[in-house]
Amino acid sequence: MTASAKIVPAFDVEAVRADFPILSRQVYGKALVYLDSGASAQKPRAVLDAMTRFAETDYANVHRGVHYLSAAATDAYEAARRTVQKFLHAAREDEIVFTKGGTEAINLVSYGFLAPRVQPGDEIVLSVMEHHSNIVPWHFLRERHGAVLRWVDVRDDGSLDIEALDALIGPKTRLVAITHMSNVLGTVTPLKDIVARAHAKGVPVLADGCQGAVHEIVDVQALDIDFYALTGHKIYGPTGIGALYAKRTHLKAMWPFNGGGEMIREVTRDLVTYADPPARFEAGTPPIIESVGLAAAMDYLMGQDRAAVKAHEQDLLVYARERLKDFNWLRVIGDAPGKGAIISFEAEGMHAHDLATILDREGVAVRAGHHCAQPLMERFGVASTSRASFALYNDRTDVDALVAALAKAREILG
Amino acid sequence: MDQSLRELYQEVILDHSRHPRHFGALDNATHKADGHNPLCGDRVTVMLALDEAGRVADIKFQGKGCAISQASASLMTDMLAGKTVAEAEKLMDGFLHLVKGEDAPGLSADDREHLDVMSGLSEFPMRVKCATLAWHTFKNAVEEGEVVKESAA
Numbered sequence: 001m002t003a004s005a006k007i008v009p010a011f012d013v014e015a016v017r018a019d020f021p022i023l024s025r026q027v028y029g030k031a032l033v034y035l036d037s038g039a040s041a042q043k044p045r046a047v048l049d050a051m052t053r054f055a056e057t058d059y060a061n062v063h064r065g066v067h068y069l070s071a072a073a074t075d076a077y078e079a080a081r082r083t084v085q086k087f088l089h090a091a092r093e094d095e096i097v098f099t100k101g102g103t104e105a106i107n108l109v110s111y112g113f114l115a116p117r118v119q120p121g122d123e124i125v126l127s128v129m130e131h132h133s134n135i136v137p138w139h140f141l142r143e144r145h146g147a148v149l150r151w152v153d154v155r156d157d158g159s160l161d162i163e164a165l166d167a168l169i170g171p172k173t174r175l176v177a178i179t180h181m182s183n184v185l186g187t188v189t190p191l192k193d194i195v196a197r198a199h200a201k202g203v204p205v206l207a208d209g210c211q212g213a214v215h216e217i218v219d220v221q222a223l224d225i226d227f228y229a230l231t232g233h234k235i236y237g238p239t240g241i242g243a244l245y246a247k248r249t250h251l252k253a254m255w256p257f258n259g260g261g262e263m264i265r266e267v268t269r270d271l272v273t274y275a276d277p278p279a280r281f282e283a284g285t286p287p288i289i290e291s292v293g294l295a296a297a298m299d300y301l302m303g304q305d306r307a308a309v310k311a312h313e314q315d316l317l318v319y320a321r322e323r324l325k326d327f328n329w330l331r332v333i334g335d336a337p338g339k340g341a342i343i344s345f346e347a348e349g350m351h352a353h354d355l356a357t358i359l360d361r362e363g364v365a366v367r368a369g370h371h372c373a374q375p376l377m378e379r380f381g382v383a384s385t386s387r388a389s390f391a392l393y394n395d396r397t398d399v400d401a402l403v404a405a406l407a408k409a410r411e412i413l414g
Numbered sequence: 415m416d417q418s419l420r421e422l423y424q425e426v427i428l429d430h431s432r433h434p435r436h437f438g439a440l441d442n443a444t445h446k447a448d449g450h451n452p453l454c455g456d457r458v459t460v461m462l463a464l465d466e467a468g469r470v471a472d473i474k475f476q477g478k479g480c481a482i483s484q485a486s487a488s489l490m491t492d493m494l495a496g497k498t499v500a501e502a503e504k505l506m507d508g509f510l511h512l513v514k515g516e517d518a519p520g521l522s523a524d525d526r527e528h529l530d531v532m533s534g535l536s537e538f539p540m541r542v543k544c545a546t547l548a549w550h551t552f553k554n555a556v557e558e559g560e561v562v563k564e565s566a567a
Binding site: 028350351352353354357358361368369370374377383384412413 | 416418419420422423428453454455456457478479480481482538540541544
């Protein structure tokens with residue numbers, strides 16, 4: 001073989017796997033096959049080390065001390081904000097608000113942006129494939145302010161009907177709240193098109209990026225989106241931190257959410273004035289160590305060839321679909337064109353929890369249940385499904401293990 | 415094959431889940447309750463008729479769920495028919511201990527033998543809730559689920 005014939009792999013999954021310490025462990029004496037990254041992703045050593053190093057050398061509270069470590073910690077925290085800005089391609093760093101997760105980010109928009117301006121009868125448009133974090137905050141506005149929730153359906157293949165969505169946006173619509181990627185179906189929504197259509201009618205758009213931010217490259221400026229929510233732990237970062245991107249004009253007009261330290265300018269017995277965004281929305285001591293971890297996770301992901309990562313995940317999806325075709329007792333839910341690497345399925349005569357229990361004993365971790373997306377379960381007439389969600393560290397061996405474990409489950413239960 | 419899995423999904427359990435006993439509506443129910451496990455979406459409705467002596471004269475259940483929850487409900491209705499409420503509660507107490515792998519001194523040898531098929535659950539703590547749903551629903555029905563009959567007058 002000549003040197004010129006050497007093929008450099010576009011994506012070295014073995015090298016990536018070596019970055020994630022937990023993948024070398026066993027469960028029940030079997031190699032761990034982690035197919036539940038959609039619920040929470042594992043962490044690379046770079047994230048774990050960054051958090052430890054920061055805690056060991058630079059940790060203090062932020063924005064309040066004058067001492068050396070307080071300055072160091074504040075620098076790290078604000079540097080993390082710039083990393084999120086870069087990750088989302090935001091125009092300004094002060095358009096990034098740290099939250100404790102995706103859920104809090106969406107609740108912040110519900111409480112801070114919409115609650116002050118929503119009138120009885122005003123409408124919020126959302127899709128049936130939202131997970132509860134992007135449903136319940138809007139139910140609050142229905143219960144407390146008389147807002148009306150308008151639901152756009154998905155097609156039988158799980159794809160979004162953009163025309164149906166467009167038709168729902170009317171003079172009373174105050175917000176379109178939509179997922180970037182469904183956590184059950186894997187459907188990726190055409191955000192740019194959605195934003196263009198909503199903006200044509202003067203309606204802002206919030207995207208729930210809890211799944212989308214991991215698998216898609218997000219450019220909030222190119223999308224011209226108003227709000228984008230993400231969570232750290234699904235993006236190979238720590239729990240307890242997430243972020244909201246919001247356009248500067250929106251942030252300035254929003255009510256503060258939590259009241260406390262850090263978010264004020266001045267407090268007297270009679271009045272309070274608030275800090276400028278984003279500090280206005282970051283009351284109390286923020287998740288400081290976690291911000292360093294989130295930045296390390298984003299740096300890790302941005303250090304990969306994102307297109308190659310996506311191609312790798314798509315390969316796993318296609319391979320899994322191909323292998324699962326042998327099981328005529330298995331029904332896959334969600335087959336939208338361009339969907340992300342998530343497979344939800346229902347198995348004839350087998351409840352998702354029984355299936356997941358058997359898979360678990362084979363070392364295969366999947367999610368079973370309603371995936372915090374009950375309206376979607378209702379839409380497809382199922383009480384629960386099993387879900388295998390893939391990450392950049394999964395490989396074809398994981399798919400093979402899933403298939404073998406499913407065959408065993410069929411043998412026991414079928 | 416994992417022995418604990420074989421024990422959990424043994425033939426008796428699978429048979430109960432595929433062919434549940436006492437499945438269906440009970441028209442003359444005196445007590446009724448709905449149970450729901452929000453984690454998995456499982457639902458069960460337990461209906462029973464208490465006679466004047468406080469015995470479970472008839473009992474039925476309906477619902478959808480995993481093999482464990484269906485088998486447990488089926489087994490429960492099998493065992494509770496004819497028992498007094500006090501006896502039923504004692505049995506439930508024993509069952510709750512048994513599925514967690516704890517001692518259940520209150521159980522008679524006969525009841526223990528019946529319930530033994532569920533003892534494999536102690537190896538699967540994440541699934542104990544599936545098995546206890548029907549029993550908790552039964553207790554709710556007895557305590558708070560009295561069916562108010564419409565007056566004929």
